[in-house]
Each structure stands twice: as C-alpha cells, then as structure tokens.
Amino acid sequence: xxxxxPYGFERPEDFDYASYEAFFSRYLVVLTRRAIKWSKLLxxxxxIQKSLKVKRYIRKGIxxxxxxxxxxxxxGAQASMEQNPGYYHRLLEGEKNDxxxxxxxxxxxxxxxxxxxxxxTADPCLQHVLYNVLVAYGHHNKAVGYCQGMNFxxxxxxxxxxxxxxxxxxxxxxxGRILPDYYSPVMLGxxxxxxxxxxxxxxxxxxxxxxxxxxxxMWTLVVSRWFICLFIDILPVETVLRxxxxxxxxxxxxxxxxxxxxxxxHQAFILEATNFxxxxxxxxxxxxxxxxxxxxxxxxxxxxxxxxxxxxxxxxLRETCxxxxxxxx
Numbered sequence: 001x002x003x004x005x006p007y008g009f010e011r012p013e014d015f016d017y018a019s020y021e022a023f024f025s026r027y028l029v030v031l032t033r034r035a036i037k038w039s040k041l042l043x044x045x046x047x048i049q050k051s052l053k054v055k056r057y058i059r060k061g062i063x064x065x066x067x068x069x070x071x072x073x074x075x076g077a078q079a080s081m082e083q084n085p086g087y088y089h090r091l092l093e094g095e096k097n098d099x100x101x102x103x104x105x106x107x108x109x110x111x112x113x114x115x116x117x118x119x120x121t122a123d124p125c126l127q128h129v130l131y132n133v134l135v136a137y138g139h140h141n142k143a144v145g146y147c148q149g150m151n152f153x154x155x156x157x158x159x160x161x162x163x164x165x166x167x168x169x170x171x172x173x174x175x176g177r178i179l180p181d182y183y184s185p186v187m188l189g190x191x192x193x194x195x196x197x198x199x200x201x202x203x204x205x206x207x208x209x210x211x212x213x214x215x216x217x218m219w220t221l222v223v224s225r226w227f228i229c230l231f232i233d234i235l236p237v238e239t240v241l242r243x244x245x246x247x248x249x250x251x252x253x254x255x256x257x258x259x260x261x262x263x264x265x266h267q268a269f270i271l272e273a274t275n276f277x278x279x280x281x282x283x284x285x286x287x288x289x290x291x292x293x294x295x296x297x298x299x300x301x302x303x304x305x306x307x308x309x310x311x312x313x314x315x316x317l318r319e320t321c322x323x324x325x326x327x328x329x
Contacts, residue, residue: 007117007237008116008117010115027294030061038062038063038066048074058245058246061245061295062245067241067245072169074248074249075178075248076173076177077166080172080173081166088164088165101135104135105131109127129164132164133154133168134151150175152229174248179252180252192322193255194219194224195219196318197259198212201260205263207267208270212279230243239293239298239299242296243255243258246299253314262287264306265301266286269285
C-alpha cells in the first residue's frame with residue numbers, strides 16, 4: 001500500500017486501505033468515463049462557455065488533467081490573468097511590507113506538515129512557490145493582506161495547477177469574488193455565513209438547531225474551519241476537489257450545500273449528544289468515514305439532500321445576519 005497519496009499527503013496510521021481500494025476501483029471507472037466526455041467537450045481547444053451542460057459536467061466531476069484549466073476559465077481567473085500580463089511578477093519584484101512577509105514566513109512550516117511536497121527537503125519544495133503566491137496576493141489585495149487559512153487554500157491550488165501565477169489568480173477569484181469577505185481582518189463575511197448556516201439548519205434540520213441552542217453551542221465553534229479552509233483537512237482530498245469544482249462554477253452556496261448535507265445525513269447521530277463537548281465531538285465525527293470518502297455519491301447527495309437553496313435565499317439571510325452582527329458590534 002502507498003503511504004503517500006497522489007497529492008503528496010501522507011496517509012494516517014489508521015487509514016482504511018481496504019475500503020478505500022474498494023471505493024477507488026469503482027470511482028476509477030467513473031473517472032475514465034468522465035475523462036472521455038470532457039475531452040470531447042473541450043475538443044482540444046481550451047475554452048468553454050457556461051451552459052447547463054457544462055454545469056452538469058462539473059457537478060459530476062472534472063478529471064484531474066483538465067481541472068486547472070476548467071477552474072481558471074469558469075472562475076474568471078483566466079480572463080484576469082490575460083488582462084494583466086506580467087502583473088504577478090511585478091508584485092513579486094516590488095517593495096515588500098515586512099510585517100506581511102514575516103506573518104507568511106511564520107506559517108510556512110505549519111502548512112501541510114503531512115505533505116511530502118511541502119517539506120524543506122522536497123525537490124522542488126513547494127514552500128517557496130507558496131510563499132511567492134501569498135506575498136504577491138498580500139500586496140495585490142492590501143485590505144486582506146494575509147490571514148491564516150489562506151496558506152492552505154493557496155497550497156491546494158498549487159498542488160492542482162502546478163503553476164505559481166495560475167494559483168495566484170485562482171486565489172484572487174476565490175477571495176475577491178467567490179467568497180464574500182471571509183479573510184478580511186474582521187472576517188465579517190465569514191461570521192455572517194456561519195450565522196446563515198445556523199438559519200438554514202433551523203429551516204431544514206430544526207431538531208439539530210434546537211439542540212445547539214439548548215446547549216448554547218455557537219455555530220462558529222463547530223463549523224468555522226469548514227468555511228475558512230473550504231473543507232481542506234476536514235474532508236478527504238478527492239472530495240474537497242469535487243466540492244471546489246462546483247465552488248468555482250456555482251459560487252459560495254456550495255459550501256452551505258455541503259454543510260447541510262453533512263448535518264442532515266448525520267442528524268440522528270448528532271442528536272445523541274447530551275452536552276456541549278459531546279456536540280463538538282459529534283461535529284468532528286461526521287466529517288469522517290465512507291459517506292464522505294465516496295466522493296461521487298456524496299456530491300450527488302449535496303444537490304438533493306438539502307432541497308432547494310437559491311442564491312436569493314442566501315443573500316436575504318446574509319443581509320439580516322450581517323445587520324444583526326453589526327448591531328451587536
């Protein structure tokens with residue numbers, strides 16, 4: 001058995017190779033079928049237009065060989081990169097903010113200690129690329145600078161694109177457009193979205209919302225890392241990548257779909273909790289096991305389990321939750 005997965009992550013001691021093999025042999029068939037369909041869709045030219053067909057294809061998963069390209073196109077990162085030739089390199093050559101550089105350097109060794117490609121001994125060592133992407137981004141978006149969590153996002157982008165400049169523009173698409181204000185110093189967008197999830201749970205899984213309220217568990221305690229890290233280190237790599245496929249195309253409501261599916265699917269299990277620490281523990285448990293490893297069936301579930309979830313509903317909830325947070329200020 002391979003101790004290191006295809007992305008460079010070391011598998012944990014208790015990794016269940018048997019059930020993973022069983023899943024992957026089935027999933028490989030799906031991937032092969034998808035790859036043929038995608039190759040036909042792209043027909044050797046590197047462009048696609050947004051359409052229902054493309055959306056359906058993306059929901060069913062982008063094969064790894066096309067992933068970077070499709071992310072770049074559908075997120076608008078490709079267009080930004082083409083409109084700003086040489087911009088990324090100018091950022092790296094320009095004056096640097098010492099405090100920003102220091103903060104990024106501090107987090108370098110904390111980023112994916114379990115990934116062999118990010119070790120100092122690796123050749124090439126991706127720490128250097130990661131450092132460049134984060135420093136460039138911090139100078140590009142001064143309002144955000146650098147916040148913890150961004151290192152993991154950028155690291156994943158680098159593993160998939162294998163390209164420094166593309167990773168920078170994808171990070172810009174995520175932080176600047178797709179996620180509303182998650183990484184600003186006060187993280188208002190992030191706090192808002194956690195409250196929005198709470199409201200959605202009240203609507204769709206009321207028993208769990210009631211349990212949380214009864215024991216005074218704040219949503220931020222159990223789900224903030226889901227939002228900040230976009231499920232990195234929380235769900236298996238393949239599953240995270242499938243979620244990101246949809247995130248780049250359909251936007252931030254995908255995060256709510258995933259969160260609601262995890263909660264709804266494990267409702268009975270969560271409701272067994274009888275106290276505060278117990279609830280927190282249950283939320284750690286529900287992101288493990290075959291349900292989340294079987295990424296293909298998991299992704300089908302996120303579009304059926306939570307029922308309808310329109311951007312209009314989310315935006316309305318965001319408005320009321322944001323106002324509530326600001327008034328508490």
